[in-house]
Amino acid sequence: MLSVDTPETTADTVEGAKSVDEKFKQLGARIRDGVAPISDALTEFLLPKIETGNAGSLQFGQGTxxxxxxxxxxxxxxxxxxxxxxxxxxxxxxxxxxxxDNNRLLAYIAPNYSKKELETLPREKRPTFNLDLITEGWAAPFVIYPSIPGELDLPLFLKAADKAVKDKKGIWKDSHTLLAYEYRALEKLHGVTKKKAEGKKLEPDEAFSWRTRYCADMRDRELHGPEDYFRVPPIYRLWLWPQDVNEAVGHLNLTPSRRLTGSGSRTR
Incomplete structure (x- = not known):
């Protein structure tokens, strides 16, 4: 379902989720020991979420x-x-x-209304199932260039997301919630860090394979690097694959952040 990201249930069971709890606790310790290839700023943002001891269980419960x-x-x-x-x-x-890449159809999905119904029902009265997930707080906005909602749909999308966050609905109820894309990235980071801690050789570019997408702020069109996405509030994050960045900069008039161009402060 396009533009939404629901919590993961890949742990499969409650016991599996508890295993993820332990993996993330281990990752947190290795981050603090300086083993994990992650910036100081993103570390400060994510550590409180993974050091709770129940990050995997929280994700699984929310996903269910x-x-x-x-x-x-x-x-x-x-x-x-x-x-x-x-x-x-x-x-x-x-x-x-x-x-x-997993052969899943990418789409906006909704009930099929008749021509007469479409003439009488305003857009907000016939939302997509995608938007329903956002409205009830069971999905985080996950808009990826170039599949951006249309000019009439995007304002509804952002308004619904903003209200869900402010009302602390669904996943937004817990301040320690890992958004699904953060959860997936940290699972990959755990694998990379475990391999590094065990003294195994990493493949070229493997150290940073856990985070790849760039992030632009929909409000001011500022473009941020893969580890600076957290500087943009969740509802205004526009994600870009590396191969699409140059095109998006031109099409959307994006401005690279000072940190992205190397003129800001440095982190490890």
């Missing part, structure tokens, strides 16, 4: 709740205004690139 909400919400909305047993069809609008 998000999945439950999504299943029930889709079932409910497809049945709205229909005779019992007769659900609506589904409307799908795909990204320019139809599939991701």
């Amino acid at each position: 709740a998000a999945a439950t909400f999504n299943t029930e919400n889709i079932k409910k909305r497809l049945a709205e205004g229909r005779e019992p047993g007769k659900e609506r069809g589904i409307f799908i609008r795909t990204a320019d690139d139809f599939f991701d």
Whole structure:
């Protein structure tokens, strides 16, 4: 589902999530020991989240709740205004690139309304299932260039995300929540750091393979490096793959941050 990122359930079980708790506690210790290839600034931002001792369990619990909400919400909305047993069809609008690297269809998904309904229902009354996840706080905004919501949809998206954060709904209820993309990155960082701690040779570029995307601030169009994303509030983060940065700078009139150009303060 485009532009949203729900918590991960890749731990599979409660016991698996507890195993992740231990992995992240180990990662936290190695970060403090200076073994992990991560900047001081990002360390300061992430350590409080992974040193709680329950980062994996929190992620798994949130992911399970998000999945439950999504299943029930889709079932409910497809049945709205229909005779019992007769659900609506589904409307799908795909990204320019139809599939991701895992062969998953990338799309905005919603109930399929009739032409008459579309003429009478305003956009906010017929949201996508993607937007529903944002509204209820069960997903973080995850807009990746060039698949940016349209000029009429983006304001609704940002407004819903802002309200969910302020109301502390879903994942925003706990200040120690790791957003799903942070969780995935830290799992990769744990692998890299474990290998380094064991004295194993890292492959070229492996040390920083755990973070690759750049991040731009939708408010002022400032472009930040992969480890400076946290300087942008979650709802205003626009993500860019390295190969798309030059094009996006031109198309969106982005301005590289001083830290990105090397004119700011340095970290290890």
